[in-house]
Amino acid sequence: MPDHHFHDAFTVATTVATATTIGMLTGEWTSTIAATLGCLSGLVLTPDLDQNTGCISYWRIEQLLGPAFRRFWWVYWYPYRKLHKHRGISHTPLVGTLGRVLYTVWFNPITLAVLGVVSWWFVLYWFLGLAVSDLGHTLLDEIDKAVGGRL
Numbered sequence: 215m216p217d218h219h220f221h222d223a224f225t226v227a228t229t230v231a232t233a234t235t236i237g238m239l240t241g242e243w244t245s246t247i248a249a250t251l252g253c254l255s256g257l258v259l260t261p262d263l264d265q266n267t268g269c270i271s272y273w274r275i276e277q278l279l280g281p282a283f284r285r286f287w288w289v290y291w292y293p294y295r296k297l298h299k300h301r302g303i304s305h306t307p308l309v310g311t312l313g314r315v316l317y318t319v320w321f322n323p324i325t326l327a328v329l330g331v332v333s334w335w336f337v338l339y340w341f342l343g344l345a346v347s348d349l350g351h352t353l354l355d356e357i358d359k360a361v362g363g364r365l
């Protein structure tokens with residue numbers, strides 16, 4: 215598995231590329247912001263939440279919200295870890311993204327859309343950003359596997 219710094223740098227680069235592309239294609243801020251937030255969501259809603267040995271997401275949650283929420287986050291993702299083999303379907307582009315979004319449905323932008331806080335277009339662009347982030351993650355994992363874990 216590539217070092218999390220490598221994944222982070224790639225996610226940031228992917229975010230810049232995605233935001234630029236969406237901004238140029240749509241010419242509007244809302245979709246660009248949604249796609250940017252989606253990409254950055256990949257730093258916490260990472261495909262590696264399927265690992266039993268832990269992942270960077272728990273540390274990030276602790277940094278953002280404190281140690282108590284880290285414990286909650288760990289328990290919350292326990293069934294997901296048990297249901298998914300590492301690098302299995304959770305690392306499959308779009309399917310893995312959709313699975314994690316549905317798993318977290320109660321506090322993500324879909325919930326906000328249901329509540330009328332954001333539009334469904336915002337949710338779509340957010341999901342697109344997260345899917346791009348996940349695609350980059352899986353691509354790096356595959357490259358790492360191909361070069362014998364040297365990333």
Ligand SMILES: [Zn+2]
Pocket residue numbers: 215261262301305351352355
């Ligand atoms: Zn991975």
